[in-house]
Amino acid sequence: MTERFELLEKALVKMLEDKKYTALRDVLLTMNPADIAALFAGLRENKMSLVFRLLPKELAAETFVEMEPDDQELLIRGFSDNELKAVLDELYVDDAADLVEEMPANVVKRILRQADPEMRTSINQILQYPENSAGSLMTTEYVSLRPDMTVGESILRIRRQGVDKETIYTCYVTQDRTLLGLVTVKDLLLADDDDTPVENIMSTNILSVTTQTDQEEVARMFTKYNFLALPVVDRENRMVGIVTFDDAMDVIEEETTEDIELMGGMLPSEKTYLKSSVWELFKNRIPWLMLLMVSATFTGMIITAFEGALAAQVALTAFIPMLMGTGGNSGSQSSVTVIRALSLDELKFSDLPRVLWKEIGTSVLCGVVLAIVCFVKIWLVDRLLLGNPQITLTVDAVVCLALLVTVVAAKIVGAVLPMAAKRIKLDPAVMASPFITTIVDALSLLVYFLFAKALLQI
Amino acid sequence: MTERFELLEKALVKMLEDKKYTALRDVLLTMNPADIAALFAGLRENKMSLVFRLLPKELAAETFVEMEPDDQELLIRGFSDNELKAVLDELYVDDAADLVEEMPANVVKRILRQADPEMRTSINQILQYPENSAGSLMTTEYVSLRPDMTVGESILRIRRQGVDKETIYTCYVTQDRTLLGLVTVKDLLLADDDDTPVENIMSTNILSVTTQTDQEEVARMFTKYNFLALPVVDRENRMVGIVTFDDAMDVIEEETTEDIELMGGMLPSEKTYLKSSVWELFKNRIPWLMLLMVSATFTGMIITAFEGALAAQVALTAFIPMLMGTGGNSGSQSSVTVIRALSLDELKFSDLPRVLWKEIGTSVLCGVVLAIVCFVKIWLVDRLLLGNPQITLTVDAVVCLALLVTVVAAKIVGAVLPMAAKRIKLDPAVMASPFITTIVDALSLLVYFLFAKALLQI
Numbered sequence: 004m005t006e007r008f009e010l011l012e013k014a015l016v017k018m019l020e021d022k023k024y025t026a027l028r029d030v031l032l033t034m035n036p037a038d039i040a041a042l043f044a045g046l047r048e049n050k051m052s053l054v055f056r057l058l059p060k061e062l063a064a065e066t067f068v069e070m071e072p073d074d075q076e077l078l079i080r081g082f083s084d085n086e087l088k089a090v091l092d093e094l095y096v097d098d099a100a101d102l103v104e105e106m107p108a109n110v111v112k113r114i115l116r117q118a119d120p121e122m123r124t125s126i127n128q129i130l131q132y133p134e135n136s137a138g139s140l141m142t143t144e145y146v147s148l149r150p151d152m153t154v155g156e157s158i159l160r161i162r163r164q165g166v167d168k169e170t171i172y173t174c175y176v177t178q179d180r181t182l183l184g185l186v187t188v189k190d191l192l193l194a195d196d197d198d199t200p201v202e203n204i205m206s207t208n209i210l211s212v213t214t215q216t217d218q219e220e221v222a223r224m225f226t227k228y229n230f231l232a233l234p235v236v237d238r239e240n241r242m243v244g245i246v247t248f249d250d251a252m253d254v255i256e257e258e259t260t261e262d263i264e265l266m267g268g269m270l271p272s273e274k275t276y277l278k279s280s281v282w283e284l285f286k287n288r289i290p291w292l293m294l295l296m297v298s299a300t301f302t303g304m305i306i307t308a309f310e311g312a313l314a315a316q317v318a319l320t321a322f323i324p325m326l327m328g329t330g331g332n333s334g335s336q337s338s339v340t341v342i343r344a345l346s347l348d349e350l351k352f353s354d355l356p357r358v359l360w361k362e363i364g365t366s367v368l369c370g371v372v373l374a375i376v377c378f379v380k381i382w383l384v385d386r387l388l389l390g391n392p393q394i395t396l397t398v399d400a401v402v403c404l405a406l407l408v409t410v411v412a413a414k415i416v417g418a419v420l421p422m423a424a425k426r427i428k429l430d431p432a433v434m435a436s437p438f439i440t441t442i443v444d445a446l447s448l449l450v451y452f453l454f455a456k457a458l459l460q461i
Numbered sequence: 462m463t464e465r466f467e468l469l470e471k472a473l474v475k476m477l478e479d480k481k482y483t484a485l486r487d488v489l490l491t492m493n494p495a496d497i498a499a500l501f502a503g504l505r506e507n508k509m510s511l512v513f514r515l516l517p518k519e520l521a522a523e524t525f526v527e528m529e530p531d532d533q534e535l536l537i538r539g540f541s542d543n544e545l546k547a548v549l550d551e552l553y554v555d556d557a558a559d560l561v562e563e564m565p566a567n568v569v570k571r572i573l574r575q576a577d578p579e580m581r582t583s584i585n586q587i588l589q590y591p592e593n594s595a596g597s598l599m600t601t602e603y604v605s606l607r608p609d610m611t612v613g614e615s616i617l618r619i620r621r622q623g624v625d626k627e628t629i630y631t632c633y634v635t636q637d638r639t640l641l642g643l644v645t646v647k648d649l650l651l652a653d654d655d656d657t658p659v660e661n662i663m664s665t666n667i668l669s670v671t672t673q674t675d676q677e678e679v680a681r682m683f684t685k686y687n688f689l690a691l692p693v694v695d696r697e698n699r700m701v702g703i704v705t706f707d708d709a710m711d712v713i714e715e716e717t718t719e720d721i722e723l724m725g726g727m728l729p730s731e732k733t734y735l736k737s738s739v740w741e742l743f744k745n746r747i748p749w750l751m752l753l754m755v756s757a758t759f760t761g762m763i764i765t766a767f768e769g770a771l772a773a774q775v776a777l778t779a780f781i782p783m784l785m786g787t788g789g790n791s792g793s794q795s796s797v798t799v800i801r802a803l804s805l806d807e808l809k810f811s812d813l814p815r816v817l818w819k820e821i822g823t824s825v826l827c828g829v830v831l832a833i834v835c836f837v838k839i840w841l842v843d844r845l846l847l848g849n850p851q852i853t854l855t856v857d858a859v860v861c862l863a864l865l866v867t868v869v870a871a872k873i874v875g876a877v878l879p880m881a882a883k884r885i886k887l888d889p890a891v892m893a894s895p896f897i898t899t900i901v902d903a904l905s906l907l908v909y910f911l912f913a914k915a916l917l918q919i
Contacts, residue, residue, distance in 0.1 A: 009809070033666050037685045162650050171647050172630050188646055189629050192620050208491050226714060227495045229707035231689070248706065249687035255710075256684060259717050260801055266721075267797030268790050276802040277815065281822035288794050289827055292868075295790055296831055299783035300842060306779040307849065313778060320771060320778055321764040324902050325757035327782060331789070332726050332753055332895045336746050339725030343718055344734040351467070357735065364739035369747055373754055384758060391765065410750075437790045444782050 012042055019050060028057045036062065040069035052081040064093030071278065072105040079110055088117040095169045096122055097142035097250065100129040104139075129244075137221050138214030140254065141235045141244035146174040148201050150183055155197035161188065170247050173232045176205045180241040182234055185209055211236050214243060218254045223348055225251035262346055265430060266339060268295070268437035295437055301445050309452040315461040318393035321385075322402045323448070329373065330409040330447040331440035337362055337417030338439050345421060345431045352426045358418050366414035370407040378403045401454045408454075409447040416442055470500055477508060486515045494520065498527035510539040522551030529736060530563040537568055546575040553627045554580055555600035555708065558587040562597075587702075595679050596672030598712065599693045599702035604632040606659050608641055613655035619646065628705055631690045634663045638699040640692055643667055669694050672701060676712045681806055683709035720804055723888060724797060726753070726895035753895055759903050767910040773919040776851035779843075780860045781906070787831065788867040788905040789898035795820055795875030796897050803879060803889045810884045816876050824872035828865040836861045859912045866912075867905040874900055 011030075018027040031039060031054070039058070043051055043066070055063060055078060067075065067090055079087060091099060091114065099118065103111050103126055115123055125143045132138025146168050148157050157174065165171040174191075176184045184205030194204055211234040212221055224233060225248055232245045261271035268291040272279060279287075306313070306323075313320055341358065344350040350358065378399055386394045417439050421431035455461065469488075476485040489497060489512075497516070501509055501524070513521060513536055525533065525548055537545060549557060549572065557576065561569050561584055573581055583601045590596025604626050606615050615632065623629040632649075634642045642663030652662055669692040670679055682691060683706055690703045719729040726749040730737060737745075764771070764781075771778055799816065802808040808816065836857055844852045875897050879889035913919065 009811075035666070035668065035686055158650070165647060165651050171650070188650070189623060192616070192629070192646070193623050208493070210493065226710055228493055229710065252684055252687065252710070252713075255713070256805065260805070263721065263724075263797055263801050266724075267793050269794050269798070275805075275807045276798055276819075277807060277812065279819075281819055281826065284798075284819060284823040285826040288791075288823065289830060292787060292790055292794075292827060292831060293834060296783060296787045296835060296864075297838060299786050300838070302782035302786075303779040303843065304847070306782070307776075307847070310775055310778075314772070314775060317768055317772060318765075320768075320781075321761040323778075323781060324760035324764070324785060324906070325754060327785065328757050328760075328899065328902060329750060329754045331898070332750055333746075335725050335895065336727050336750075339721055340727070340734055340742075343721050347714065347718070347733075349733045349735060353467070354735065361734075361737075361739055361742060365742040365746065368739065368743040369750060372747060373750060376751060377754060380755060380758070385761070389762070389765070406754075437793065440789070441786060444786060448782070 012045060015042060016045075019046075019054065024057060027054070031058060032062070036065035037069045039066045040071075040074075043070055043074050048077050048081070051078055056086075060089060061093055064090050068094065068098045071275075073278070075102065076106055076110060079106070079113070084113075084117055087113065091118050091122065095142050096125040096144055097129065097140070097169070097244075097247075100126045100139070103130060104134075132214050135218045136214060137212045137216040137218065137233075137235050137246055138243070140218055140221065140250050141214075141246050142169050143244045144168050145232070145234075145245045146171055147242070148174050148176045148186065150176050150178055150200065150202035150205070152201050153198050154191050154194040154201065154204070157186070157201050158191055158197075161191075170232050170245070173230075173245070175234055175242055175245070176201055177242050182209065182211060182236055182240065182242040183207065185234070209234065211242075212246070213238065219258050221246055222251050222254040222258060226255065227348070259346075262342065262430075262432045265432035266342060266435035268292070268435065291437055295441050298441050299444070302441075302448055305445060305448045305452065309448075309455075312452055312455050312459075312461045316393065316398065316455065316459060318391060318398055319401075319451075319455055322381075323451070325377075326402070326405055326409055326447045326451055327444045329406060330413045330443040333366065333369065333410045334413035334417035334439040334443045335435075337366075337414045338421055338435055341418045341421045342431045342435060345425050350422070352422055355419070355422055358422065359415065362414045362418045363411065366411040369414070370410035373410060374403040374407040377406055397458055401451070401458050404458075405447065405451040405454050408450045409443070412446050412450070413439070413443040416446070470503060473500060474503070477504075477512065482515060485512070489516060490520070494523035495527045497524045498529075498532075501528055501532050506535050506539070509536055514544075518547060518551055522548050526552065526556045529733075531736065533560065534564060534568060537564070537571070542571075542575055545571065549576050549580065552580075553600050554583040554602055555587065555598070555627070555702075555705075558584045558597070561588060562592075590672050593676045594672060595670045595674040595676065595691075595693050595704055596701075598676055598679065598708050599672070599704050600627050601702045602626050603690070603692075603703045604629055605700070606632050606634045606644065608634050608636055608658065608660035608663070610659050611656050612649050612652040612659065612662070615644070615659050616649055616655075619649075628690050628703070631688075631703070633692055633700060633703070634659055635700050640667065640669060640694055640698065640700040641665065643692070667692065669700075670704070671696065677716050679704055680709050680712040680716060684713065685806070717804075720800065720888075720890040723890035724800060724893035726750070726893065749895055753899050756899050757902070760899075760906055763903060763906045763910065767906075767913075770910060770913055770917075770919045774851065774856065774913065774917060776849060776856055777859075777909075777913055780839075781909070783835075784860070784863055784867055784905045784909055785902045787864060788871045788901040791824065791827065791868045792871035792875035792897040792901045793893075795824075795872045796879055796893055799876045799879045800889045800893060803883050808880070810880055813877075813880055816880065817873070820872045820876040821869065824869040827872070828868035831868060832861040832865040835864055855916055859909070859916050862916075863905065863909040863912050866908045867901070870904050870908070871897070871901040874904070 058066060099122060103114055129139060144167055146161055146164060161171050172188045174186050175182060184207040186201050186205045190204055214235055214237055232247045234242055235244045235246060237243050264271045270287040272287050381399045385391050420434040420439060424431045424434045516524060557580060561572055587597060602625060604619055619629050630646045632644050633640060642665040644659050644663045648662050672693055672695055690705045692700055693702045693704060695701050722729045728745040730745050839857045843849050878892040878897060882889045882892045
């Protein structure tokens with residue numbers, strides 16, 4: 004797939020160089036907007052406008068929507084006022100609102116000047132909602148029907164108005180702008196009698212969100228219920244717009260990436276990796292690194308406190324990395340699992356006892372198996388094979404007991420912290436591996452040295 | 462949302478206990494299938510059949526599809542043959558095929574016996590495709606049109622056949638089962654003239670997948686192009702079915718969870734966390750823990766090799782956890798970012814030089830800043846505040862130089878390994894944090910001790 008696309012990309016660039024514009028246009032006409040947009044990302048500025056002008060109006064607008072903000076800005080700066088107006092006329096208002104949100108102020112001014120008054124009003128309406136809310140995600144263009152319209156009249160209305168609507172497949176039945184129910188085009192087409200009023204066939208069992216609903220919640224509803232579109236109402240329960248599934252899919256992708264970035268110990272970023280500058284990557288990565296580095300002072304202090312023990316039994320030092328590493332990995336496993344389950348709404352805070360039970364069971368199993376294998380390995384490899392005489396059976400036992408306790412503690416900490424974060428309305432993903440690893444590091448060292456002191460009498 | 466649902470759940474269980482079945486049914490009728498299915502998950506076996514029988518036929522089938530396999534099995538075991546047949550008649554074939562895939566052999570036999578012959582054929586056809594392929598994901602029920610049909614005839618056909626099709630919104634124009642083009646219901650409804658043949662308005666610029674295409678690739682196409690449905694063709698390019706967006710969304714969720722589980726150092730599982738037994742969690746988690754524990758033998762060997770140096774400068778031991786931790790975190794940041802970008806198709810192997818450049822730049826910036834802060838912190842806190850006389854300026858310098866080199870090496874390893882995995886067709890997520898941490902642990906210790914030997918002459 005990707006490789007085929009690279010070949011095509013090369014062919015198209017060649018056509019462009021050879022000025023074979025008709026042929027180039029013919030190929031572009033067979034391509035999808037998302038692929039043409041990907042092609043633009045690889046073109047130089049002056050070529051971009053040239054290729055864009057080859058596209059027919061509708062395809063041009065669809066391609067424009069799929070492009071990266073940087074490329075959009077370059078294109079707009081090269082547009083004449085008429086060209087800009089032509090593109091804007093083809094955009095759905097939610098895409099136009101997204102564009103306005105992304106562009107710098109002077110470009111926004113030009114866009115709002117060229118948009119027709121109706122679109123300008125809608126854009127401004129959408130922009131007043133908080134970022135990441137259903138209001139900022141919605142489009143105000145949907146098909147609305149009156150309850151007393153017949154099936155035949157409704158179909159006629161769709162045929163007349165549908166061209167400007169982002170989706171016609173779900174129609175909303177409203178009275179005085181209050182949402183009463185919905186009918187799908189499937190319902191309408193499959194209705195037995197064209198004279199039935201839509202209120203008789205509409206479904207009144209509808210879920211809606213308010214303009215203030217967080218986009219993550221909106222996305223979750225799409226995944227759960229497989230909607231094509233979801234109505235958005237204001238505080239007075241009047242219908243103001245719809246969110247369509249394509250925007251919801253984008254949100255899901257964005258929110259998942261955000262979770263993954265947090266789990267990896269980074270601040271989330273809206274830019275793709277390749278579009279992010281070194282400076283931006285640095286800014287997203289340094290805060291957690293710095294915090295965790297400084298908090299490692301504690302592990303250092305623990306080691307310093309037990310310096311005497313370590314000097315007496317030098318062999319103990321060799322197992323510190325293994326203990327800390329296994330503890331960290333055990334904790335990550337639990338935290339990652341719980342964070343994902345929380346994101347997918349599979350877990351609630353009230354499940355905490357069940358989670359604890361599962362983690363204790365799993366960690367004891369893992370810990371015992373690891374400890375036994377470790378005990379045998381240390382004896383066979385470190386003592387017999389590598390011939391380290393400092394490793395006595397007691398030293399071996401200290402390491403493996405500490406390992407068992409560390410694994411259990413790590414799994415409990417790893418599972419509980421994200422759930423606690425959720426409880427106090429923090430993003431559970433913040434409590435991810437790097438954070439938990441630091442806690443577990445300190446914990447494992449403490450356990451290790453306490454066992455050592457007790458069993459080795461040092 | 463979730464809390465509101467818990468309240469509702471309690472109310473419904475109360476109604477059930479009080480045997481208020483009519484009231485219970487009325488409430489269920491206002492609920493979405495996915496929510497009713499969630500309710501079932503909390504019911505005991507004997508109550509399940511009772512509640513299920515309260516639901517009208519269509520809602521019952523829709524709810525059934527949303528249920529967990531375990532619950533489905535329990536229900537089926539309680540069904541009479543007639544009840545089973547009634548549910549099967551309402552299922553779309555792709556859902557029926559999924560069900561057959563999940564159930565144990567004796568239940569499958571009963572299902573196939575009760576399914577009507579046409580559905581049985583379709584189920585068997587779908588089941589012959591490899592798991593996780595487009596073929597196993599598709600439904601064979603779609604609207605097909607002939608190229609010479611007019612818009613009016615096409616609409617009539619949809620009205621007659623649509624009730625059994627999973628989607629009517631995208632119709633496929635075929636001749637001798639070869640896919641020629643597609644028209645949407647929107648195209649048909651908005652066509653100016655009912656007598657236009659569909660071949661004049663159909664879009665011939667269509668993407669399709671074959672029955673063998675991997676479901677991850679299918680899901681990616683849905684995210685990229687925002688399709689409602691995607692046609693599936695066989696090796697002779699004849700149309701055999703469609704994949705609908707709801708199934709694609711499920712795949713996206715499943716594949717993302719798989720990536721996240723791999724990144725957390727676990728074998729991926731198809732069960733949700735709460736449904737997994739302790740034994741299953743153990744089996745998924747122990748392999749990586751075991752592997753990484755055993756491979757930590759190397760870090761142990763490195764420490765043993767430099768035992769002399771550590772004995773000469775006991776203070777050095779205190780900084781081992783900080784060095785390893787910061788190295789591990791730096792590596793995770795890069796690997797997680799690169800793995801996610803690869804999953805989203807934002808990165809290709811040929812981008813390796815750009816990735817290297819970005820990671821080197823970012824890691825040098827991070828490394829220098831961390832090293833400077835660390836240097837000052839060690840001097841102020843460990844030397845002056847905690848008054849550790851063993852910490853000289855040279856010791857401080859050794860730690861911070863090792864930190865800088867470790868951060869740079871960790872970020873390069875973290876970014877390159879997932880890309881290399883992709884290149885050799887391994888899942889990049891396998892090269893995730895725990896694996897990279899282990900490599901970086903060994904690397905950081907080696908660098909640390911080499912600097913110590915060189916600068917401290919020990």
